[in-house]
Amino acid sequence: MKGHIRERSPGNWAIILDIRDPETGKRKRKWHSFKGTKRGAQKECARLITEIQNGGYVESNKILMSDLLLRWIDHAKSQVTPKTHERYTEVVKKNLIPALGGVHLTKLRPAQISAVYTKALTSGRRDGKGGLAPATVVLMHRLLKKALKQAVRWELTARNPAEAVDPPVVERKGMNTYDLDQTIVLLDNLEKSRLLIPVMIAVLCGLRRGEIVALRWRHIDLANGSLTVSESIEQTKEGVRTKVPKSGKGRVVTLPAMLTARLRLFRVQQAEELLAIGVRQTEATHLYTREDGEPVQPRTLTQAWRTLAASSDLPKIRLHDLRHAHATHMLAKGVHPKVASERLGHSRVGITMDLYSHVLPGMQEEAVARVDEALSLALEKRPRSVG
Template sequence: MVFFVNRLINSWVIVVELGRDPVTKKRRQQWQSIKGTKKDAEREMRVLLTSLETGTYLKPTKMTLGEYLERWLRDYVQTNVRPKTAEGYVNKINRHILPELGQIPLTDLKPSHIQEFYRLKLESGRVDGEGGLGPSTVNQMHRILSASLRHAVKWGLVGRNVAEAVDPPRIPRNEPHTLDSKDVNTLLEAIKGTPYHPVFHLAIYTGLRRSELLGLRWRDIDLDMATLSIVQTRMQLPGGKSFFQEPKTSKGRRQVALSPSSVLMLREYREQQELQSIMAGWVITPDSPVFCYEDGSPILPDTITHVFIKFARKVGLHGVRFHDLRHTHASLMLKQGIHPKVVSERMGHSTVSITLDVYSHVTPGIQQAAALAFEEVVQTA
């Protein structure tokens, strides 16, 4: 039997009679308090009855979302997630999720709580109080909440993942920022003679990610065969600590062909590095980082980012990021008629469709060129 007990004006308690314990013969009851109207309580009662009948009922726990997230970070994230990704989880949870949602009991968390949380973050979510967060940042929080609650379901702590019933904000599509060949040459000319010229040159001529470039060792480069191999990446945490890790996907672990100018540049750079190492008292080995300072210490990812911005501004390329060199490499290849599959392989994309989707702004020109080429073949036959 199920009945309500009116406790306060806006509070109800559902009492479910579960019969008598077969061993102790004592009466068994399940109580659940509900805040809101009688209709709210009746709706919750139907959910409760369904879960009891299907065997999916989970007894309400006093564990808060904040306490659960601490457990999830400790028991799952720490051992199963890459360090840089885990650092991002901790940052978003501590700075945004815990202050707003952390005190809510895990079993009381509702889609409406999360939906309102997203709205508030979009309106005024910046920690410095200077407005709202972008849709991309709020989407990252959605992925964290959804992933954590998915494990809560697997661990038997909640009956469903309420984040799946929430609509995260849509992320506006932004076309990649790319340079033309004139801008590329202007930039390389400005950087020539600096310790950063080799890494910027290779970024433009190979399309490698920052982490892939700085993960290169001399053993990964075969100048005779004009190839380099991506087998590790160098990552950097917010505190400045850097570390190596394997590429995220099997496609990321790849071999990339080098242009003649890149081979020549790397040969000259290697000779220069050998002279510098002798003067500084260190020895180049196959495991030495390709891109380093005169004392052999590696160039760090954040340094590359800051130095690039400085040089880009110097030549009037405001708003251009180091990662845009990767976009530039892919876009210029596609415009030259290189097959998208080849471009995808060089970029380390998991599928060709990703390449075509990211660089869709280039494909209309390719389509037009294909139409003109076909017409020329037919008309000259």
């Protein structure tokens, strides 16, 4: 195996490799371009020779990063949900391709990737108003790493340069939610609103937005005071679809007595309203509907909440934060994290512990106090030895 370099112009080098064709035994030459110092060209030549000798060499080609990223995003479509794929496509086309699309796949280096992340954090917004959020840059890194990993599997390149780059650190933001007093004020304010039922389900049962709008009367067991979460509605640019809940499985959630009572009244009220427009309520009827009885889309529920929040004196929080409120209420009152995890539909209790760690210190203090009290009582009851 031989290789040598040739200077084409100042700072531009040709690396010429002499390779023997494994099938014919004939020698052939492979040319690589290199920009830099003579010493750098010599090191690159040596690296390529080592790759060939170790069997890790992949013949250079003209594939650009834009070609790879578009091919990978199409490949990933069957592996993620439509909503996730929509987000992936957005990041690939708006962030990764503009930054790296013109780079040849086999010439991409960790330093280039790191520079892209740095620029994205300082001036990555398309409107020119500053940098991207660290969480967005972390997603860019994750997607680029996945695409390059697949390129290695496709034998388009010998290595994944993104593995040598660390993404930025994302600082966790404080969680905004309502305490019990604020929750009572919220429910009082919604007494005559169409949002009352979906908000009660969010803040008293911890359901996600898609799970709330997917609820039908067949999912509600008023006799036993429970609801079954077996479906979720996802909205993308292509339309609305029904899917399984985020955890991949259904769950049964016990209803608070006040919500069970409210649902009994609401079912009668909804039936009368629908009957007035010639629509019959059935087990397939959704709990949260438009005035004509048709189901509400997830984004419509979010917009309705934003309108309500804007006109309220309560702190402005997201619709999803009502789910956080339910979790913090439970944990603050000493409910075991495993129980909270099951109600929230987390796939692992560790997710619950991680998300709501800010609530756990108080629980720990209470637990220590209870153990201390129990030991103290046990010590007091212990028979004293006679000296």
